[in-house]
Amino acid sequence: MNSHSVDLTFVDYSILGLYIAFVIGIGFALKRYMKTSADFFLSGRSIPAWVTGLAFLSANLGALELVGMAASGAKYGIATCHFYWVGAIPAMVFLAVFMMPFYYGSKARSVPEYLKMRFDERTRAFNSVSFAVMTIFASGISMNALAKLLNQLLGWEYNISLWICSGIVLLYVLKGGLTSAIYTEVLQFFMIVLGFSPVVYLGLKDAGGWGAIKEKLAGVAVNPVSMNLVDEASKKFEPNAWTSAWQPLLGGPAANPMGVDLFAMIFGLGFVLSFGYWCTNFLVVQRAMAAKDMTAARNTPLVAAVPKMFFPLLVILPGMIAVALTAIPGKDYRLPQAVIQQAKFPAAIASVRQSAAAKADVAAAVKSISSAAGVGFNSAKVAEMVKDPATATQPDAALAARIQDAVVNDYDGVILSLVKRYCPTGLLGLALTALLASFMSGMAGNVTAFNTVWTYDLYQAYIAPNRSDAHYAWMGRAVTVVGILLSIGAAYFASMWTNAMDIIQLVFGFVNAPLFATFMFGMFWKRATSHGAFIGLVAGTVSSALFHATTIAAGNLPGVKGGYLAQLVVLPSDMAQNFWLASFAFLVCFTVTLVVSLATSRTKTDEELTGLVYSLTPKTFAAGQAWYARPEAIGMLLLILCVFLNFLFW
Amino acid sequence: MGLDIRFPIGMMFTLLGLVLVITGFVTGGDPAMYQRSLGININLIWGACLLVFGLLMWGSAILGKRK
Numbered sequence: 001m002n003s004h005s006v007d008l009t010f011v012d013y014s015i016l017g018l019y020i021a022f023v024i025g026i027g028f029a030l031k032r033y034m035k036t037s038a039d040f041f042l043s044g045r046s047i048p049a050w051v052t053g054l055a056f057l058s059a060n061l062g063a064l065e066l067v068g069m070a071a072s073g074a075k076y077g078i079a080t081c082h083f084y085w086v087g088a089i090p091a092m093v094f095l096a097v098f099m100m101p102f103y104y105g106s107k108a109r110s111v112p113e114y115l116k117m118r119f120d121e122r123t124r125a126f127n128s129v130s131f132a133v134m135t136i137f138a139s140g141i142s143m144n145a146l147a148k149l150l151n152q153l154l155g156w157e158y159n160i161s162l163w164i165c166s167g168i169v170l171l172y173v174l175k176g177g178l179t180s181a182i183y184t185e186v187l188q189f190f191m192i193v194l195g196f197s198p199v200v201y202l203g204l205k206d207a208g209g210w211g212a213i214k215e216k217l218a219g220v221a222v223n224p225v226s227m228n229l230v231d232e233a234s235k236k237f238e239p240n241a242w243t244s245a246w247q248p249l250l251g252g253p254a255a256n257p258m259g260v261d262l263f264a265m266i267f268g269l270g271f272v273l274s275f276g277y278w279c280t281n282f283l284v285v286q287r288a289m290a291a292k293d294m295t296a297a298r299n300t301p302l303v304a305a306v307p308k309m310f311f312p313l314l315v316i317l318p319g320m321i322a323v324a325l326t327a328i329p330g331k332d333y334r335l336p337q338a339v340i341q342q343a344k345f346p347a348a349i350a351s352v353r354q355s356a357a358a359k360a361d362v363a364a365a366v367k368s369i370s371s372a373a374g375v376g377f378n379s380a381k382v383a384e385m386v387k388d389p390a391t392a393t394q395p396d397a398a399l400a401a402r403i404q405d406a407v408v409n410d411y412d413g414v415i416l417s418l419v420k421r422y423c424p425t426g427l428l429g430l431a432l433t434a435l436l437a438s439f440m441s442g443m444a445g446n447v448t449a450f451n452t453v454w455t456y457d458l459y460q461a462y463i464a465p466n467r468s469d470a471h472y473a474w475m476g477r478a479v480t481v482v483g484i485l486l487s488i489g490a491a492y493f494a495s496m497w498t499n500a501m502d503i504i505q506l507v508f509g510f511v512n513a514p515l516f517a518t519f520m521f522g523m524f525w526k527r528a529t530s531h532g533a534f535i536g537l538v539a540g541t542v543s544s545a546l547f548h549a550t551t552i553a554a555g556n557l558p559g560v561k562g563g564y565l566a567q568l569v570v571l572p573s574d575m576a577q578n579f580w581l582a583s584f585a586f587l588v589c590f591t592v593t594l595v596v597s598l599a600t601s602r603t604k605t606d607e608e609l610t611g612l613v614y615s616l617t618p619k620t621f622a623a624g625q626a627w628y629a630r631p632e633a634i635g636m637l638l639l640i641l642c643v644f645l646n647f648l649f650w
Numbered sequence: 651m652g653l654d655i656r657f658p659i660g661m662m663f664t665l666l667g668l669v670l671v672i673t674g675f676v677t678g679g680d681p682a683m684y685q686r687s688l689g690i691n692i693n694l695i696w697g698a699c700l701l702v703f704g705l706l707m708w709g710s711a712i713l714g715k716r717k
Binding site for chain 1: 652653655658659661662663665666669670673674677683684686687688690692693696697699700703
């Protein structure tokens with residue numbers, strides 16, 4: 001039995017069983033309402049705002065986010081909140097107030113269809129294809145991570161978990177379409193909140209409360225190498241590096257664990273990446289488009305923004321708690337590390353002794369011990385062992401302990417380690433079911449977005465136009481099966497290549513970054529032409545790829561991480577590279593779209609663009625709606641709240 | 651759309667709450683089990699919370715249907 005596994009009892013399995021029964025049951029219960037293709041793909045535009053709002057949030061809240069945010073919380077501290085407070089919230093408010101009227105009012109059935117109405121088929125085709133590919137990969141990554149987790153945790157065979165979980169998702173999406181996906185996403189939302197809050201509560205209590213956590217993190221910040229949080233012994237931060245969201249940023253890349261500067265954070269993450277995702281990604285926008293009327297559609301992102309603002313408490317705080325707990329002696333907890341198999345220890349020990357005797361340089365020593373032990377190591381700790389004269393005479397057991405201490409942290413294991421630490425059987429089942437729910441939701445969300453884009457934007461648009469609605473409804477179901485199969489394929493792809501995750505994140509970055517510029521021009525500048533949009537979008541995407549190929553983050557080797565054509569710029573960290581890439585791609589797309597639009601003539605008249613562009617759309621105020629209930633007012637309130645939160649943790 | 655989502659949510663959490671409460675009751679006398687949750691019988695307490703939540707959801711769905 002490996003050190004990661006847990007023992008589940010009958011109670012835990014029954015909780016899991018209940019959840020599965022309910023999601024399948026929901027699918028079957030909704031089957032009779034699936035009469036037209038609009039019912040299947042768009043829920044017949046009939047869902048109330050609180051449901052679409054929670055689904056909007058949930059669609060994005062895959063298990064990768066849960067696991068990843070806790071991981072980032074441990075690695076970077078409270079700065080991770082920027083993804084929410086600087087990134088997501090402003091973008092969601094903008095979507096609600098300014099963009100939903102066009103998405104919903106245009107009666108476009110998908111985001112690419114809006115592009116077709118506003119520009120032309122080329123831009124739509126480009127967006128449809130890139131979105132379809134990305135969304136299948138996202139789905140596959142989700143399922144791969146789930147199957148791996150179940151294997152690690154419960155010893156379930158990878159293939160069986162993958163196919164069974166995919167089968168469950170297939171069943172409820174096939175029967176109930178988008179509505180099934182939305183309903184289960186809302187269910188998942190409550191599962192996550194109710195499943196994980198006890199764990200967070202217990203963690204907080206155990207660590208002694210927020211004050212005690214701050215204190216411990218201050219100690220960690222001035223000596224981060226002790227916990228393998230950094231790679232060099234000389235790298236130290238101010239005490240508030242893990243607990244202050246803005247001050248370490250102001251100090252520049254070297255002063256914060258994320259290694260970014262203020263501009264890259266605000267423009268790259270806060271504007272380009274966040275708006276690029278939240279405002280144009282059909283996965284989330286589709287949920288808002290399923291709302292029952294314009295008001296509900298506009299309120300959807302606002303409803304989602306409220307819990308989103310407080311989510312850091314649930315998903316990021318656990319990471320910080322884990323670091324604090326590690327720093328408290330006597331708690332018998334350490335940040336999870338990669339696991340060395342017992343059988344490999346002798347080889348690892350031998351490697352260290354050898355490197356020490358030969359006075360090898362750090363890089364060579366790390367390489368040697370990594371291949372001996374089969375895991376990654378912290379360079380600073382390895383350097384310490386190799387240079388220490390006592391190493392030669394230390395007994396094996398003591399050396400083995402030092403080697404274990406030097407293994408890299410497994411940040412992705414943080415949330416699970418806390419679940420295992422605090423959950424007795426019963427609560428354990430709840431927390432694990434919540435995790436499972438979010439993985440499956442991730443697949444369902446992506447597959448429903450995929451089947452809509454395929455059926456309307458690729459199949460109906462280019463392959464078989466003018467068929468009956470029943471035919472497209474049939475196609476929707478058929479392609480759901482295909483979508484699931486493709487996702488499974490993508491899962492296998494992700495599992496075979498250890499850096500598949502990196503490759504895919506990369507592609508997402510390329511595609512996402514320039515998108516917002518195209519939409520911004522489309523919705524707010526009637527002079528933007530189809531040529532401008534298409535060429536701008538392509539230029540933006542290509543420039544992303546070029547930027548990536550010619551820059552690298554400090555400490556990385558050229559390859560998947562970039563810099564394989566040349567190394568024109570070295571950026572302080574992966575995150576920094578990410579944010580600068582986004583900024584660059586956006587600016588290229590923006591400039592090219594602008595210039596080409598001015599140089600070409602419009603192909604659509606003002607009349608054709610009514611309802612698609614801000615200046616050509618009459619501003620309708622819902623009759624009898626009080627000023628404070630309007631999206632603008634609610635949005636403003638949310639932004640103020642967001643600023644306040646930023647201020648509180650400044 | 652036809653099916654008020656509060657029904658399945660309400661029902662599921664009511665059942666989940668019941669499972670946890672019963673587990674909490676049955677294992678309440680075993681201190682070793684709740685050592686990890688800092689001595690708190692978390693199954694019982696949280697199960698009760700889930701039960702209340704589930705019933706409230708279910709209740710609001712029933713009321714909604716009556717309208």
